[in-house]
Amino acid sequence: MNVKHKVIIMRCDEYDPAKISNIVKKGMEELGVRPTGNILLKPNAVLAHPEVFPYAFTRAEFLDGVLSATKEMAADVREISVGERSGITIPTRFSFKMAGYNPVIKKHKAKAYYFDEVKQVPYKLKRNENLRENMFFPKPIVDCDFLINLPKFKAHPWCRLTLSLKNFIGIQDDRHRLVDHNIYLEHKIADLQEVIQPKFIAIDGIVAGQKMMLTPTPFNMGAIVMGTNSCAVDTVCCHMVHVDPKDLIHLRLASERGFGPMDINQIDVSGDFPLNEVREKTKNFEFCMEHIDSYFDKDCNLSCTVGAFPAAHSPDYCWGGCPGALQEAMHIFKAYYPNVYTDMKKIHYVVGKVEGPLNIQDDETVMFVGNCTSWEGNIDGEHVKIESSYKPPKAIDEKKTKSNDMVLKTASTLLNAFLKKNRRWIHVKGCTVSVAEHVHYFSMIGKTGNPLFDPRMIVPLNTSYYQMRANRFLNRFVG
Ligand code: SF4
Known part of the structure; x- marks a missing residue:
């Protein structure tokens, strides 16, 4: 008999790093998770700003809590790092700064990988269903032994929800990220799962996002969702907000390819926040799937x-x-x-x-x-x-794409x-x-007006841009 994938839903009403760390540590213990080797934490920092984009990203306190738990649970560590690629053209170091990640990363003596600044390496895909045979990824993704996926629980106007599977869009730099990021987006997300699978997932659903992905309206969900399989976690999250998992197309595609279950009966759901109670709370959770x-x-x-x-x-x-x-x-x-x-x-x-x-x-x-x-x-x-x-x-050569600078x-x-x-x-x-x-x-x-020229954005955004350009150049000479 197949062993059921476990997914844990825990109550958490506040962004308290110590409380989050405690919850995540217990989750890791229950799931039998022991981080090891090159450990990379991948938050969702698609865009961050404390005033204008406050609900778009995995919160710094959440990252702080997970880093503490990871350090307590890890063995045989070579490196602990935090890596991400922000939304198209926005320098990731800008989002990390605005999200408040830098002091947290420093406190935990972790390393930051801005995926727009590191080397991009080709990766050969094997499945017939894939849109293409090669994709390019930042080197730290390919070198990672233990990926910890830290999505933000958000509705999404293109895909309905962004959870564990969809968070992988941020593991590619712009030049490659925009390839197939069109009418084939759902297929692309499924393809991305082949390069690496997370060994632990913790979703920041303390304050979830409704409708939009960059400017979501907040929803006090008060939950942290944990698991070790993206399909299982995303299936449970669908049920948490009254979505039929079959309607999350990238989940259906990934599950059909054998990455995990999308049937709630094949998942062992536990934790101190019963699914029915979450569903009662989210009856009015809002989406934006209008043409x-x-x-x-x-x-x-x-x-x-x-x-x-x-x-x-x-x-x-x-x-x-x-x-x-x-x-x-x-x-x-x-x-x-x-x-x-x-x-x-x-x-x-x-x-x-x-x-x-x-x-x-x-x-x-x-x-x-x-x-x-x-x-x-x-x-x-x-x-x-x-x-x-x-x-x-098939008519687009992924090796000849434009930079999107x-x-x-x-x-x-x-x-x-x-x-x-x-x-x-x-x-x-x-x-x-x-x-x-x-x-x-x-x-x-x-x-x-142009929001990207707003005084709150223009100086830090452009400073980050020129730092990014300099580091991208220097990293060409690093092995
Ligand atoms: S298929 Fe058409 S609408 Fe869709 S991304 Fe391409 S150009 Fe835009």
Whole structure:
């Protein structure tokens, strides 16, 4: 008979490092976990800022507690480190600083690995189902003996939830992370599981995040979820917030590939926070899985036309690409400028293959977004033909991808928007067009402020960027 995977749900209402350490240590004991060798802790620091992005990341107190427990439980340690790659173009050292990780890492004499600064090495994948045969990973991931995965419990507008499996998106640097981060995002997440499996998982569900991944609304869940198998942990977390695990597509794909169970009956759920009690508490936990053409209402100066998409598994919508990036970008604007929806200049956003006339108003600028977008028609008497340049995964060579450098991306998007500023329409290419690019284009075309140039961001962000560039250069010469 197969031994059931164990998942533990523990109560924890406050970010108290000592309390968290105690809970995690007991969890490790119950699960028979003994960290050893090169031990790498992978939090979710996709973006962090104490004022504007306070709920997007695994909290420093949580990391502190897990580091204490890890040190107590570990044997034959070569190194304890904390590694992560923040969201596209944001230097990871910026997020670590804003998340408050640096004093914690220093206190525990651990090492910080910013995955955008270290060597990237190829890794050969073996499964037939994978999108590609090779992927690139930061060297510390490939060298790791014992991965401890520390996700933040959050809803996600592209994938429904981000938990243990989805946290692996942060184990790739930008150049490789954006490859297949589009309509194939769920498949990519499943592929990533082949490079390494976490040997311990602790999810920060003390204050969980609802709806968005970068600007989530907080939900006082008061829980820490622990286990040793990502599929089992994610399955239990789905049940915690009334999601059918089959609807978490990357979980279904990973489970079908044999990475673990997605049937709650095959999982031994324990701890002092019964699942039924958690479910009672989360009855009103909120998600955002709406298509963009129905998401922005009549009080918003943004309207959207959504066409057809080029992948057989999802012809009616691109989850994982441009539409979700638009939603995230709009929520970021709202966090900085609460009246932006009505204050911005009118934009009509078009994505996918669209046929027939567009329903556009005289004062709207039309943004055709993404490589898969196509349309032909007249705007202000001008004949406009937007052609698709979309390429499926097999036609993309992962060894020849672009850098996605923050300064270059910023300069090129702002220049493109500036050069087209007197036109009624613009075509923004990319697959995916990232959240940051959406922010830049909307700030120029919508004539709003630019959150990335906000005084709270611009100095620390750019300081981190130039430190990142210098270290990335120096690390080329390190073995
Ligand atoms: S261009 Fe954008 S919307 Fe189209 S498939 Fe790529 S990510 Fe999706």
